[in-house]
Amino acid sequence: MNAPISEPDLHAYADGRLAGARLTQMETWLAAHPERRAEVDAWRRQSAQLHRAYDAVLNEAIPARLMPPANPPRWLESRSVAAMAWLMLGALIGYLSGTHPTQQDTPHAPAASLPRMAAVAHAVYTPEVRHPVEVGADQEAHLVAWLSKRLGTPLKPPHLDQAGYQLVGGRLLAGDSGEVAQFMYENADKTRLTLYIQPQAAQTTDTSFRYARENGIDVFYWVEDRYGYALSGNTGRDDMLGLATLVYRQIAER
C-alpha cells in the first residue's frame, strides 16, 4: 500500500530527495493536485533564485585571511615520525608552490600544485546536484567563447562520448595564479570527471603524463602549449588513464 502524501514528502520532492516508486507515486499525486504542484514549483524557484544570487561566491578567490596556516603544530597528530616527515614534505611543497606567486615553475615540470588544485576543485564541485556548472553543455558555443575569452586562449572541451561521458558544462575558478577553467563530464551512472585547465607561468618543455592520487581522487596531469591540464576522477587509476589518454590526444591534435 502507498503511504499518504505528507507535507515533508512534498518538500523532499521539491528538493529532489525522492526516488523510485515514491517519486512515481508523488508525480501521479501532484498531477491530480495542481495547487500543491504550483506550491512545489514555487519552492523550486526559490532554491534556483538562491543559487543565482549566491553561487558567484563559490568562484571568488578565497581571501588570504581565511586560508589555514600551512603548517600549524595542531594539525600534526604526531602519531609517527613518518607521518611528520610526510606532512613536512607536503608543507614544503605547498610553501614552494603556493605562497610564492612570483616564483616561476621549473621549466621542465608542471607546477606541483596543479594536481592538488585540480583535486580540490573536483571535490568541491562534483557533489553539486543542481548547479555543478556555471554554463551548461546546452550552451556549448557560449561556454567555449566565454572561457576562451577569460583564459586568453581558444579553448574547446574535449569530447569523451566514446568512453560514455557527456559534457555537463564548465565553470571559471580562481586558481593559484589567475583564472582557471573546469569542464565537467558525467556518464550514465552519474559518475563525474573534471578537466582542470590552468595557464602555466613559464614555458614548459616537458609535456609528459604524470599521475597523482589526492585523497582518493585520481589525477592525471600534463602540460601542453603553456597550459596545464588535469583530469580528476575516482574510477580507479586504469580507467582514468584511458580517459586521460583520450583527452590528451584531442588536445595535442589541435
Place this chain on the structure above:
Amino acid sequence: MSRRDAIIAEIPRLRRYARALTGRTDAADDLVQQTLERALEKWRFWQRERALRPWLFSIMHNLRIDTLRGEARIEYRDDETLPELAQRADQDDALELRDLDRALALLPIEQREILLLVGLEELSYADVARALNVPPGTVMSRLSRARARLKAILAGEATPQLKVVKS
C-alpha cells in the same frame, strides 16, 4: 589531499552560506574565519566517520548563536547598508538579487538557516538536523514555514512591521 586541503575545499561553500545568511561580505567572512579557527582547535574531536561539511556548518551555527546572544534579534537594514552582491549580472538580475537578499533578511534567523542549508547548500535533512542540533521534525516544520513566508514576502504580501534597531 591533506586535512588542510580538505578544509580549504569547504571554504567556498562556507562563504556562500555565510554571505546569504548575514547579507554582508565582511560579516560573512568574519564568521567563516571564526569557524575555521574553531575547527582547527577542535580538530581532534572531529570523528572521521562524520562528514566534514555538516560538522563545519554546525560549528558556524554554534558560533552564530554565541555572537547573537545579547544582541538585538531583529536587524533591519536600510537601502544604504544593503549588501553588495558579487555577481556578473545584468540590471534585472541585480534587482532580483537585491529583493531576495532583503526578503531573506526578513525571515527569522532560524528559518533562514534551514532554508539556506536545504535550498542552497543542499545538505540532507538529517545533516541539517545534526548541524543545527534540532529534531528532524523541527527541520521540516521550519522549512515549511520558511518557504511559505519567503513566498509571501517576495510576492509583496507580507509587509513586516519592523522597528529600526540601532546596534
